[in-house]
Amino acid sequence: MEKWYDSNQDISDRCLKCGSPDIQAKKTICVEWAPAWATYLASVGVRTPYKNLVQRMPLQVGYCKKHKPKPWLRKIVGYSVLLLGCILIGVGALEDSAAVQFTGVCLLFMFLIVVSGATAVRAKEIRQGKVLLLKPIPEKT
Numbered sequence: 001m002e003k004w005y006d007s008n009q010d011i012s013d014r015c016l017k018c019g020s021p022d023i024q025a026k027k028t029i030c031v032e033w034a035p036a037w038a039t040y041l042a043s044v045g046v047r048t049p050y051k052n053l054v055q056r057m058p059l060q061v062g063y064c065k066k067h068k069p070k071p072w073l074r075k076i077v078g079y080s081v082l083l084l085g086c087i088l089i090g091v092g093a094l095e096d097s098a099a100v101q102f103t104g105v106c107l108l109f110m111f112l113i114v115v116s117g118a119t120a121v122r123a124k125e126i127r128q129g130k131v132l133l134l135k136p137i138p139e140k141t
């Protein structure tokens with residue numbers, strides 16, 4: 001069954017990730033949605049249609065102990081990768097090694113993916129002030 005939520009609806013009685021009623025942290029998140037073609041264009045670097053069409057919807061969500069967000073962990077991982085990528089590009093330039101530089105560039109892309117993953121929970125659709133989540137909250141049986 002599809003579950004549509006209202007803007008700013010409080011759905012923090014169950015963990016967003018696993019549906020557990022044992023809530024340890026509550027948060028207001030911003031769900032983003034744009035038409036699939038605009039999302040596709042954004043993924044290949046054409047971000048203007050996405051920026052113009054994206055809709056955002058706040059929701060109050062909860063997390064269990066296991067799924068409590070750890071932003072510092074993501075930051076440490078993200079910035080270590082960024083630093084390592086820059087070092088590799090620098091070393092690659094000094095040693096004149098294209099392979100080392102290429103590895104550095106790959107790490108920089110990984111950093112971008114880690115950072116962009118931190119920004120928003122995705123919606124399957126936002127229509128008439130209601131949101132349908134891409135990953136519904138699991139039903140606890």
Ligand SMILES: [Zn+2]
Pocket residue numbers: 015016017018019020063064065066067
């Ligand atoms: Zn959970």
